Amino acid sequence: MSQAAEALSAQVTQLPPxxxxxxxxxxxxxLDQPDAALDALWAKEADDRLAAYRRGEIKASALxxxxxxxxx
Numbered sequence: 001m002s003q004a005a006e007a008l009s010a011q012v013t014q015l016p017p018x019x020x021x022x023x024x025x026x027x028x029x030x031l032d033q034p035d036a037a038l039d040a041l042w043a044k045e046a047d048d049r050l051a052a053y054r055r056g057e058i059k060a061s062a063l064x065x066x067x068x069x070x071x072x
Contacts (some may be wrong), residue, residue, distance in 0.1 A: 001009070012023055052058045 012020055015023065049058065053060060
């Protein structure tokens with residue numbers, strides 16, 4: 001991490017939690033720029049997965065099972 005990033009990180013840790021979240025949201029919003037090529041890749045991936053599911057090659061999982069897996 002650069003010195004500037006480390007200094008900024010040190011400053012941010014001094015903020016109250018709500019203000020830190022505002023900084024995080026601002027950074028994420030500025031990073032999240034539309035990318036048509038990436039959107040097309042994700043759409044193809046979703047289509048491929050749905051087709052594989054319909055062919056019986058992959059099975060669905062209950063949402064509760066997925067959440068439980070990542071909460072453990």
